[in-house]
Amino acid sequence: MDQEQIQINEAVEWFFFSGGPGAPRYGDDPTKHAVDHDSEAFVREVLQNANDQGLPNGDPVEVTFRFVTLTGDEKEEFLDGLGWDDRLGERMRAVADTHNGHRYERVVERVNDPDAELRLLVVEDRNTTGLTGSWDEDSNYAALVRDELYSSKQDDTAGGSYGLGKSVLWTFSGASTVVFNSHLTHSVREDDSPRLIARSKFPTHQLPEDDTTYQGAGWLCQPIETDDGPRPESFWGEHASRLAEQLHVERPAVSGTSAMVVEFQDPTRDERPEVEDLAQEFVDASVKYFWPAIYRGDLEITVETPDETLTADVESVPAIRPFVEAYDERTTDAQTLVDPGDVAGLDIPVKLPPRADGTETPDGSVRLSARLASPADNDAYLNNVALFRGAGMVVKYYDQSRVAYGDRNFFGVLAAGEARPEGTPSKSDREIDRFLRFAEPPEHDEWESTENLREQYQRGFRMALDDMFGTLRDGLRHLISKGSNGDSLSDNVLNRFPIHGSGNPRSTTSPADPAFEIDSSSRFNGDAWTISGRIKVLSEEFDGWSADISLTGIGEDGSRYDDIPIDYVEIEQSGVTVSYDDGCAHLVADEHVNEVSFSGRSHSDEAADLVHGDVGATQLEILAELQTPEEDQA
């Protein structure tokens, strides 16, 4: 930005940089579009940020979500403190007139309607670092208040490494404005706490009777002059305290930050949910994703509404309890599951490539445990494996229902990195934690090949991940299987009841070594089936291979119907040709291709109706055939 063109508007205490003529314009905050934005994602991102900023004193990070609703005089006083009449309101009206500004119009209406309430959400964390540092240095403060998509987290175990999570605060503010009140620790200005500043992220805009073009970002602050030009500066001490009180963002004098989202709203919903309902959703989402951290005593979460205070403990969400038990008993020696509620576990070996600078990484393992489901369990996440590492946040619930059969349903846990051991993590645990952190995309909802991994590690990171997941699936099958005692009474009894299928007893002999590893999924999306999958050749030597992909309707009694025609199948790898015959897709791969991922779609059936037999149970079938060198000679 051209320093000469910076303008300050000291009078209103809202400071906006001016881009001047020819400066790039911002229609909207780009980070708003980067992650899913339901309230579950909000809770997840916000908690992850707080969790990452915990102080290394062994005490838990405490987070309180506090909903505040304002009407009447309280609302007036709040708006006064926010500088609404000191041109913030005028500015928001101007923003509302830009073509991206429709949402601001609704906020302006709400402010001006004496009967309408304003809804604030305060996210207060304690025993965290707080907003330390200054505008001009690489700091917590600068990362949150100044920067975009910039993370200051240096710690190898931190949950985030993109700086994207904090953007949800603005995304969920109808006014795109967030107020921060922080109590600092270990800082030269600790005695000056609290520290308060507000930041808005508007589109580029102009004010009436003013031909200046303002950049989107603005600060409610005390602007100061520096050698490099004017800068927004936070309020400190007594001044900050008074303003915090007026803005309902006051906090106890313990280290941490309170972030207040002005006019909280979920951008994905058109209705305005009751605060009580939102509070329950916050509890559910907190436990769903952070139960490992809560269970380990690293994180305490409460949600407050004007009427009640809810605590997010692992007991409060029934769907999560089986996972907690699987984690609690993960070090068990048991390798077989007999009765519902049993937990068995296995070590999954992990081999990491050397770091990019050539540093060798020690081999280690992650711990898989599974609990056999009982009919009494809440089955919302049945047959899923919760994946997490030291940060204590569940990265994802990994659907492994294909491994389950009969009544052998389960809840699985993969405790990786620093979450694996009960005591002090080993060197390899720490390295695996670091590796998996870099394997997370900005949304932190997957462990996969990423740009970050490529930067941090030498070749082989992708195979390390594939191998870990491959072994995980095999290990899970081993745990879920009934073991070698095939003559058990229950097997014999079960075979007498041919309830499903043709009634053949289950085979107890093990199948021949498979030539392929195949994963697939299909889903009906309203008018067509979307399919995806992965076919991997397990054999070392082959001359090429082919696969037929088809979709078949299935009746209630398992009878097979006509194929559902496949419209197209897409494959990104080269060396594979796709042809279609009678609604089936035929893949031919040459000898250089040992793995193919595909996605595709059936022809759409817009009349599809669930009770007319247009759409129902459907089987995605992949028949793969390997061509080996021996066959060529024969």
Next chain:
Amino acid sequence: MKGEVTLTDEQLNEYVEPMPGRPTADLDRIDSAVKQVLEEYPEYDTAIDGALAEEIHRGLDITRRTAGDPGLWHWLAVVRYPDLVRHRWEYRSEEAMREKFLGAGSDLYSNAIHRLWWIAELTSRGDDYSTTDAVFANQTMVNKVFDRWFARYQPAVRAMCDELADEPSRVIDETTRRFNHALTNVQLEGLSENEAREMIRQIVAESQ
């Protein structure tokens, strides 16, 4: 199975045991009906089914629970009326014929006599066997409806038989197929007869 060997009572006795619950039957009535059928109908005539179903159903005073015991049907087919079974069903393979004599239990379509009783049981309304007759008059209906799982649920069977009575084979085929597919989404036993009827009507309309 082909009828080349005749088993004596002595050979059979060691395998025969009394039924629990002491069910009763008017076997004379069934005997005479069977005798009449053997005289009047040519071999392998599918019309035999319709001619016998009502008499067998009326002649056997049994509950559905008793009807679920395969032993009863094995006795009727193997001991009491083996000639009838062979008259109705041409010997095509050991496996197929074994099913006609020794099927039963959960598979209501297999045993030659079992299937007549069950289809009559599921389609009659009190003394009214008109639906039973209509079903047996149309072998496509017998095959497509009663060889499917939903055939065990009477409200669905009645609705299906009523709605398909006058439809051509193609529509019967398509409708039963689609209904079976729709039942992967809808809980069969949760449907009332009227709800099943409404579903079937709509499917018939789309199948024509």
